[in-house]
Amino acid sequence: MTTAPDASGNYCYRHPDRQSFTLCQRCGRTVCPSCQTQAAVGVHCPECIAEARANGPKRKPILVRASRASTGKPVVTYTLIALTVAIFLLQLIPGSGVTQALVYYPPLTASEPWRMITSAFLHSPSSIFHVGFNMFTLFIFGRVLEIPLGRARFISLYLISALGGSVAVLLIAPGSVVLGASGAIFGVVAAFFVIQRRMGINNRGLLIIVVINLVAGFIPGLNISWQAHVGGLVTGALLALVFLRQRNKTSVIPEVALVALVVAGLIALTLVRIFVL
Incomplete structure (x- = not known):
């Protein structure tokens, strides 16, 4: 019994x-x-x-108003993961030409600028660990951020962080051929870190992990683009500050304008590097 x-x-x-x-x-x-x-x-x-x-720090709570946040499942996060994995599988097909069509190569920036973002959906066909680690990180942090931020903000964060990573490569290592979602991923992690700090949550452990990953980019032989990491990190943190600043505003126009200003700044840096420097 x-x-x-x-x-x-x-x-x-x-x-x-x-x-x-x-x-x-x-x-x-x-x-x-x-x-x-x-x-x-x-x-x-x-x-x-x-x-x-x-x-913790005496700051206003996050995030955005409930009426502006997403409800249900983190659709954007799952879609980004599915799309990246699908493109990776296509890369494995001999002669598919997917890598050549989407890879970011700085000399082509002026004529094919979309590569600065599409390269974030590519990974080295010889390293399943690379795509696996990036998508696992996106799965962990994307689900946490997408719901409170909202789908539009989250996809903007991801794509603009990817652009920021490519711009950093163009400025610091213009001869490099870069592919991978690391810049976008670092942007998401940076935004998560900034938002948690504003909530008063002690996230020093996350800071240690970020620093370790940044340092890994300087280790010879690993072929890690630390430039893309730094670019995505800075861009993601900046966008998080924009989202936090506008969280209690009744109009989304100022927020859209600030995000557009960040994008305009990245484009301006790209143009200066191509046509001036």
């Missing part, structure tokens, strides 16, 4: 009439969907969020 498990703990501690099976990752109490705040892993309850903010 068995005894039925005690279900008394399966109710939200703030709303005793609401059943839930989700626990706060910090205190372990049961919280219902309306009391949950998405964290890097799992969710946090309102009291733990308030405590983190009280003990």
Whole structure:
């Protein structure tokens, strides 16, 4: 004879009439969907969020208004992963010409500027680890960011960070042939870091991981473009600051204008490097 498990703990501690099976990752109490705040892993309850903010930098909470955030599944994140993996599989087909059609080669920037972004969907056919690591990182951080930011902001963050990585390569290593999503990925991670800091969350562990990955780019023989990493990192952090600055505004026009200004700055740097320097 068995005894039925005690279900008394399966109710939200703030709303005793609401059943839930989700626990706060910090205190372990049961919280219902309306009391949950998405964290890097799992969710946090309102009291733990308030405590983190009280003990951290005195800044306004993030993110954007609920009415402007995405609901449901992180469709953009999954689409980016599926598209990148599909293109990688096409690259493996001998004679497909996919790599040659999309790869970023700085001398072609003036005549085929779209390569500065399309190269982010390519990876070295000889390194499944490269595409696997990048897509795993996107899977982890993309799902966390896309919902609160909204799909339009997230896709803008990803693509503009990819552009920022290519611009950095053009400025610092103009003779390099670069492919990979690392610039875009670093932009997403940088945005996640900046947003967490504004929430008052201690994310020094993430900072250590970012620094280690940046340092790896300087190790001879690894063939890692640290220039793309730095470019994506700076661009992603800048866009996160734009999103944070405009989060309580009733009009999206100033936010769109600031994002357009970031893009215009990247284009200006590209033109200066091509036609002046």
